[in-house]
Amino acid sequence: MTTDSRSEVVVQPPLTVLVIGTGFGGQLTALHLLRRGITDFRILERRDFAGGTWCQNSYPGAAVDVPSPLYSLSSEPYPWSRMYAEQAELRDYTEHVLDRHRLHEHIVLGAEVIGAEWDGEAWCVTTDDGTVHRARFLVNASGPLSTPVVPAFAGLDDFTGTSFHTNGWDHDVDLEGRRVAVIGSGASAAQVIPAIQPEVADLHVFQRSPHWVLPRHDRTFSPLQRRLLRLRPLQRLLRASIYWRLETRVIGFKHSRRLLRLVAQRDALRHLEEQVPDETLRAQLTPDYTIGCKRIILSNTLFPALSAANTTLHDRHDGIDHFDATGIVTASGEHLDLDVVVFSTGYDATDGVIPYEVRGRDGVRLAEVWHDFPRAYLGTTVPGFPNFFVVTGPNTGIGHTSAIFVIEAQMEYVMRALDVVLAEGAASIEPTAVAEDDYTAMIHREMEKTVWHDGGCTSWYQSRSGRVVAMFPGFSFTFRRLARRFRPEHHVIERVAPAPVASTTERITA
Secondary structure (H helix, E strand, C coil): CCCEECCCCEECEEEEEEEECCCCHHHHHHHHHCCCCCCEEEEECCCCCCCHHHHCCCCCCCCCCCCCCCCCCCCCCCCEEEECEEEHHHHHHHHHHHCCCHHHEEECCCEEEEEEEEEECCCCEEECCEEEEEEEEEEEEECCCCCCCCCCCCCCCHHHCCCHHHHHHHHCCCCCCCEEECCCCCCCCCCCCCHHCCCCEEEEEEEECCCCCEECCEEEEHHHHHHCCCCHHHHHHHHHEEEEEEHHHHHHHHHHHHHHHHHHHHHHHHHHHHHCHHHHHHHHHCCCCCCCCCCCCEEECCHHHHHCCEEEECCCHCEEEEEEEEEECCCCEEEEEEEEECCCCCCCCCCCCCCCEEEEEEEEEHHHHHCCCCCEEEECCCCCCCCCEEEECCCCCCCCCHHHHHHHHHHHHHHHHHHHHHHCCCCEECCHHHHHHHHHHHHHHCCCHHHHHHHHCCCEECCCCEEEEEEEECCCHHHHHHHHHHHHHEEEEEEECCCCCCCCEEECCC
């Protein structure tokens, strides 16, 4: 470690790889590096604990909505206690991976990145304490659901009660007998509402638009089943059966809107009718768009909680006009006295997928490149940003299966790119502008066939431009096939010229 006395900037010794984020993306990057014998890497984590989303999101009712045997690293199977693991078990699994592979030795906690810049040879990443970390390769694994958003409601600063986002649940607040509002009706809210409804005095739920809800077919694994699940052949068989069953959903999402309505939407309507006897409430909870356009919620408890006597649903016709010191004034002029407000208002998951400034070759800002909408080759690399990789980047989201499957596919591409540079003694690698443009054009051409594009809704899948930039428009195995087939002709490799002109470089297309 050195110190620049002119500015008191601490400059860390150079590394091969710097990773930002300790969630599953960061963990998978680290595991792949260790398998290659690359140990000089560092992982920066802005929080004071490692582990990502399932260590951060500890709100009541938090659980995964993908079957746990598939929602896990393929190289790190686990004897899950139930089909849909709850937050505590997901946190334990995350910590199990970190501990087993001694990843804590590579992690720096409390290191919030405020900027990253390519200096011609390496990435210089600055954290909020003034430290500069330097590395040949930079992997952003901060995750798309890591920057919570709270809308700028009028008068919010005047509210004297307690308020917090689900992403930072305040466990010191006792909700027993309190007057509570939950703002939002998406996936997190659908888990919070049933968890807190029985204990609060009054629960006000503000819904901008309803979501389609399907039954959650959960089950607890018996001790014998958990022992059997420790056997690798059975683990693989269960993962495969879950994977292929979920993969069939793409047929509806992309290829047959009629199938979606005849099967999934019909089942959702039946679920709604069975659980919500009140016709007025049922009308408020019935979406006016095709199922799948927004994220589908799996729950057996949401509708009963919304139907409870102490719950009031406020739809878009009676939303929030403003806050005052003691609560919320609705659009109809009603004043709601509140003790606690819970924001379940989502994340900056599209335009703000990277929460810090990134400058590539010649100081070009990534925000400028992404001015119209975020875009990247294989959702992972960007022309003009050498040796830079984005885990869960643009159009890598998946609405039907495990996000970890896609991250693992990205890792195959990322590691192949690293291998090319390191094996050939090159300086850097990046996609060609033509390759990225062709890939992005293909993505959005295919997106026009999907329910996310023309299902009749506005969702967080879309950027400010209106383009769907969160989702991959097809089967997850298609993305994996694309990521596995490394195309040298789609990349520019900067090779270090031979001595004695070692300081010059030659940029050539591989």
